[in-house]
Amino acid sequence: MHESIDLTDPQQRNQAAGEYVLGTLSPEEKASFEALLAFSPDLQQEVQHWREHLQSLNDSLKPITPPKRVWQAIEQEIQPRRWYESLKLWQLTSAVSFSFMLAMGSVLLLQQPTMKNSSSDYVYVVNSQEEKPAWLVNTSMDRTNIMVQTVQPPKLESGMACKLWLKMNGEYVMLGTLPHEGLGKYTVPMPYRKQLVNAEVLVSIEPMHKEVAPEDMGPVVDRGNFMPFNGSTRRF
Amino acid sequence: MKATDSDQLELKKLLARCSEKDARALKKLYQSTSSHLFAVVLRILKNESHAEDCLQQVFIKIWNNAGQYNADIAKPMTWLSTIARNQSLDWLRRYKNDQLNDGDEVLTEMSDNYQDTDHIAQRWQASDQVHHCLGTLNKDQRQCIELAYFDGYSHQELSDRLMEPLGTVKTWIRRGLERLKSCMNQSI
Incomplete structure (x- = not known):
């Protein structure tokens, strides 16, 4: 039932160009077509004409404005240095590594036990622009809370703060402002607890005392996923 | 224009x-x-x-x-x-x-x-030309072309999804593309 396309026939070749752009050529047909395409300016032009014809499908869609955060993320990616300079965010210090070790030690060993040990919990390290640890984010054993240990927080412009977000199943939820020092504790809303360890952690820069909706989220300075932390003796 | x-x-x-x-x-x-x-x-x-x-x-x-x-x-x-x-x-x-x-x-x-x-x-x-030319396709042709274009369906997947013979699906696509091309060329 399989009929191969005769690429020497102008009509079939043009039809193949349309199906090439549409994406319905079989892998074999596509390979033959691309072999010819590489050498044939005429065929390249036919493909381009088909792209213009099928562009009508794109043009028929109703435009939808993306949320502001998409542009903010793009801007940050193409101009990381300029963004860094304009916000004057992160503090460089030679003692960061030492602080990190110290904080890790205090988190893991020195706090008073209030819960039983567990063989595995989940951690995310929020890094500064210089890839230095700024905060340690931990899930509580029962996933009802998130604990944050300050390591080396960034210096921000007056009135600005780092906010902690979770992204789960495409939804964003803001947990609160990250602490300037010591420990912070954040309650995880009930619907997010079950899947908490699969959530993406985001940190954005926002005005200190302003409630921010996800669509108005400011520049995201770090994001990533929790990692299982085996053998933890952390106690919250 | x-x-x-x-x-x-x-x-x-x-x-x-x-x-x-x-x-x-x-x-x-x-x-x-x-x-x-x-x-x-x-x-x-x-x-x-x-x-x-x-x-x-x-x-x-x-x-x-x-x-x-x-x-x-x-x-x-x-x-x-x-x-x-x-x-x-x-x-x-x-x-x-x-x-x-x-x-x-x-x-x-x-x-x-x-x-x-x-x-x-x-x-x-809002281009009239866009709507006019897509409007020249019949329902089956347009559905097949849109599923292939936006959803990445192959001929076989279209045949399976629409529960139509493979040959029928191929014909819908071929004729749909011909109509679209003809209309777009006339509009230029």
């Missing part, structure tokens, strides 16, 4: 400036085209969160490859849309086994919620 030509010219200039790493040009390009490209990405991925991430990658790709745009070969909006569609279809294949779709209601809701669309995209979308 005049307005569209000037829009195309403006986009060409912006792409040229992007190739020289002019970030302000990318911002303008984004303001002019993002709602149109987001509609393409969202139509393919049907998931708002993935569509946002994908759109971000689309514009990074545009930024990195603007120098490869050739105004003699392609209209700027077609070139931009091709990047958006290819990136989205790649994304779709990569996450095929994940539960990607929020469902068609996402598209409807977003269309209702986001009214603040950019002017160029609105003019494109």
